Amino acid sequence: MRQLFIVALLGVATALPAQDDLLSLLGEEEEDLVVLTDASFKTTRVINSHSLENVAHGVLDFKIGHRFGFLNEGFNEFFGLDQATIRLGLDYGVTPELMVGIGRSSYQKTVDGFVKYKLLRQCDQGCNMPITLAGVAAMSMNTQEEEDLPWYDPTVENYFSHRLAYSFQLIAGRKFSESFTLQLMPGLVHKNLVPDSTYAHDILNMGVAGRIKLTKRVAINAEYFYVPPDMLEEGYYNSFSIGFDIETGGHVFQLHATNSTGMFERAYITETVGQWSEGDIHFGFNISRVFTLHDPKAKARERIREQEQGEG
Amino acid sequence: MNIKHPKHALAATLLLTGTFVAQAQERYFTRTGYIAFFSETPMENIEAHNYKVTSVWDASTGAVEFAALIKAFEFEKALMQEHFNENYMESNTFPKATFKGTFSGVTADQLKKPGTYTVEVKGDLTMHGVTKPVATTGTIVVDQEGKVKAESTFVVSPEDHDIEIPGMVRDKIAKEIQVQVRIDYQLM
Numbered sequence: 001m002r003q004l005f006i007v008a009l010l011g012v013a014t015a016l017p018a019q020d021d022l023l024s025l026l027g028e029e030e031e032d033l034v035v036l037t038d039a040s041f042k043t044t045r046v047i048n049s050h051s052l053e054n055v056a057h058g059v060l061d062f063k064i065g066h067r068f069g070f071l072n073e074g075f076n077e078f079f080g081l082d083q084a085t086i087r088l089g090l091d092y093g094v095t096p097e098l099m100v101g102i103g104r105s106s107y108q109k110t111v112d113g114f115v116k117y118k119l120l121r122q123c124d125q126g127c128n129m130p131i132t133l134a135g136v137a138a139m140s141m142n143t144q145e146e147e148d149l150p151w152y153d154p155t156v157e158n159y160f161s162h163r164l165a166y167s168f169q170l171i172a173g174r175k176f177s178e179s180f181t182l183q184l185m186p187g188l189v190h191k192n193l194v195p196d197s198t199y200a201h202d203i204l205n206m207g208v209a210g211r212i213k214l215t216k217r218v219a220i221n222a223e224y225f226y227v228p229p230d231m232l233e234e235g236y237y238n239s240f241s242i243g244f245d246i247e248t249g250g251h252v253f254q255l256h257a258t259n260s261t262g263m264f265e266r267a268y269i270t271e272t273v274g275q276w277s278e279g280d281i282h283f284g285f286n287i288s289r290v291f292t293l294h295d296p297k298a299k300a301r302e303r304i305r306e307q308e309q310g311e312g
Numbered sequence: 313m314n315i316k317h318p319k320h321a322l323a324a325t326l327l328l329t330g331t332f333v334a335q336a337q338e339r340y341f342t343r344t345g346y347i348a349f350f351s352e353t354p355m356e357n358i359e360a361h362n363y364k365v366t367s368v369w370d371a372s373t374g375a376v377e378f379a380a381l382i383k384a385f386e387f388e389k390a391l392m393q394e395h396f397n398e399n400y401m402e403s404n405t406f407p408k409a410t411f412k413g414t415f416s417g418v419t420a421d422q423l424k425k426p427g428t429y430t431v432e433v434k435g436d437l438t439m440h441g442v443t444k445p446v447a448t449t450g451t452i453v454v455d456q457e458g459k460v461k462a463e464s465t466f467v468v469s470p471e472d473h474d475i476e477i478p479g480m481v482r483d484k485i486a487k488e489i490q491v492q493v494r495i496d497y498q499l500m
Contacts, residue, residue, distance in 0.1 A: 022368035022377040023410075025500065026341060033364060035383045039398045056390030093390075124383075124404070178404050216399045217478075247399075249481050250391065292389045301361060301386075304346075 034126030040175040043252045044091060044099070044116075046209040046223045047241040047261055052132045052173045052183055054118060055093040059295030063089040063103070064287045065263040080283060087263040092293075097121075107262040108150065111161030114167075117211045122174060131174045138167040140266050151193060162193040162282035164284040167265035169207075179213040185225075189270050195233060203231045205269050211245070219245040221254070225269050232270065239272045243284075255284040316433050318430040338420040340373040340460055340497035347493050349468075349484040358392060358485070367495055369462075371420040375434070378411040378493070400475050401440055402450040409439040411446065415462075418452050426454050433464055450493075460497040465490060 041051035043059065057059045065087040069080030077083065088102030097118040104111050120133040142163040146152060151162070166189070173183025185207035194201055209223035222242040232238075243256020259274030259281060261267065274280030345365030351358040364384045369376040381404035387393040397403040413435015422429060429452045437446045450464030467488045470477060477485050 022339075022375060023366060023379055025339070025368050026343065026366055033381060033384065035381070039394050059390055216402075247395075249395070249484075290391055292391075293489060295388050297386055298388070304361075304363075 035124045036177050037122040037132070039125050040122075040132065040173065040181045041211055041221070042219060042245040042247050043254070043277070043286075045254070045286060045288075046183075046211070047243055047254060047256050047286070048170060048222050048239065048256060048263055049185060049207055049209055049223050049225070050114075050116060050136050050169065051209070052135070052171060052175075054097070054099040054116060054136065055091050055290065057093045057096045057296045058292060059093045060291045060293050061091040061101075062289045062291070063087070064083075065089070065105075065284070066286070067258065067261055067263070067282040067284035069282065070274060070279070071257075071281045071283065074189065085261050085282075103264060105263055105267070106263075107267055109143045109148075110140050110262070110264060112138060112140040112264040122296055134171040136167070136169040136171065138169075138265050140165050140167075140264050151195070163279055164192050165266040166190040167269070169265070173209075179208070181286065182208075182210040184208055187265070187269070189266055191266065191270070199233055200231050203227060203270050207269075210244055215249045223255070227269065232288070235273060236270060237272050237275050239268045240276060250289060252286075252288040254288075256284055256286075257281050258284055338372050338423075339368060339500040340423075341368045341500045342366065342495050342497055345378070345380075345493070345495040347378075347491065349385075349492070350490045352490075353484055353486050356484040358387070360387045360396065362386070362392070365493075365495070367497070368500070369415060369497060371415075371418070372421055374414040374416050376411075376413060376415050376433075380409045382407060382409060400470070400477070405439045407441070409437070411435055411437050413446070415450065415452070423452070423454055423460055424458070425459070426456050428453050431462075435495075437468065439468070440473045440475050443469075444472050462493070462495045462497060464493045466493075467491065 005097040011038040041053050042145045044051055044053050044055055068086045069077055069083030071080050073080050085107050087103050087105040089101055091099055091101035099116045100114065102111070102113045114136055116134055116136045118134045119131060120129055120131060122132045123129050142149065146158055149158065167187060169185050169187035171183055171185050171270050175179060175181045185205065187205050189203045189205060191201055191203070199227060205225050205227045207223060209221070209229060211219045213219040225239045237259065239258070241256055241258035241260065243254055246253045246255070259276050260272040261274070261282065274282065313487045322424050339404055343366050344363060345367050346361070346363050348359060348361045362380050362385045365378060365380045367376065382401045383397055385396065387394070387396065408445040413433060415433055417431040418429040433450045433451050434447045436443050446463055446466055448466035449460055453461045468491055469488055470485065471487065
């Protein structure tokens with residue numbers, strides 16, 4: 001009986017945890033709260049390529065991409081600064097997972113559009129998803145005058161479809177730590193027109209990109225795209241870019257060096273004319289400025305406010 | 313106590329269990345508490361809301377604790393929320409803000425009947441890895457249905473918690489941030 005008493009006492013004693021840890025009484029249930037990993041990259045582009053990130057739901061991102069000429073053009077061209085290739089773009093977050101965008105590039109007067117959807121999302125807590133997986137489908141259209149087309153030949157009839165190219169890409173990546181993110185991007189570029197039948201219309205490619213965060217507001221990004229040599233048209237090389245992301249509140253500035261001139265998939269994956277080893281390096285920058293057009297949580301907040309006022 | 317008879321042991325067990333139950337009835341908790349903060353400057357007003365605050369309050373001793381997950385604060389602008397977590401609160405390193413302290417000025421018995429009570433709130437606020445004392449007043453309301461609600465406001469300064477604000481945005485973030493707490497307690 002004495003043992004029973006001791007057991008009972010112990011039972012009570014353990015049921016009364018120390019007063020200085022009241023919250024432990026609630027157990028671990030709050031860990032059920034799902035916390036998605038954010039800020040894998042500072043913006044939705046690594047440099048030229050898409051990153052793991054989407055713009056948030058209801059947010060419009062105005063992007064200015066700018067590449068100067070090649071560094072090795074010498075003093076007369078002021079090391080490339082006399083020339084410029086630009087892309088102006090607008091991206092919008094339709095839902096937390098879906099982002100759409102359009103852009104206009106000076107490179108071959110191209111208009112491009114894309115749809116990007118997050119199929120899986122990495123989370124820090126509350127689920128066991130270790131990676132983020134996104135799909136990007138993009139299309140580009142050359143809008144040059146017929147005579148200006150790079151493939152222009154007065155003896156051959158030009159079809160509108162010749163101006164179109166497509167790109168499909170999967171982006172699988174993980175934010176391994178606060179400072180390190182890595183992603184792989186297997187993809188396919190489809191060109192409606194290639195120089196002759198020895199060239200492939202479907203160009204497979206594999207991209208890899210990563211970032212290392214140096215401080216809270218500065219990171220180093222790099223990306224590389226590999227295309228099997230027999231799929232690349234002559235005179236074109238693989239794209240490699242490296243640069244800094246600098247975040248200043250509402251803007252992200254990306255300063256970088258790249259051998260690619262164009263800033264949409266067909267151009268930088270399959271039409272990079274520069275070679276790093278020859279000094280064909282563009283200095284370039286991207287500026288991203290976001291505007292919140294729609295606040296998806298505004299209604300919920302308003303409801304709570306009304307409730308409070310009703311009670312008060 | 314000398315326990316020789318089974319009846320005594322049983323009585324002792326019941327007695328002890330009884331005190332445990334009585335004590336447990338004076339504990340209140342929530343998992344859906346609300347904390348909001350407001351930063352007001354001539355340049356920009358910023359507010360954030362968290363509806364998933366946990367708290368346990370032992371009315372018999374006055375001891376109270378709160379915990380708020382930093383990532384659960386919702387902002388009007390997604391980018392603000394990202395920067396709040398990444399650049400200011402560093403929520404991957406310091407995921408929670410906690411408060412450990414006391415409510416004094418109301419007894420467990422008073423909470424069993426409707427009324428409004430002013431309490432003194434004192435304790436330590438730990439945020440961004442830095443603990444600072446906080447003292448304020450709060451209001452406890454017990455309504456006709458016996459529901460216990462607690463409300464309080466206080467001020468925190470980012471500087472006190474080693475939250476670094478770069479020069480470029482210094483005019484947009486208030487030196488003193490108003491914090492509002494609102495809890496609907498449930499008996500544990």
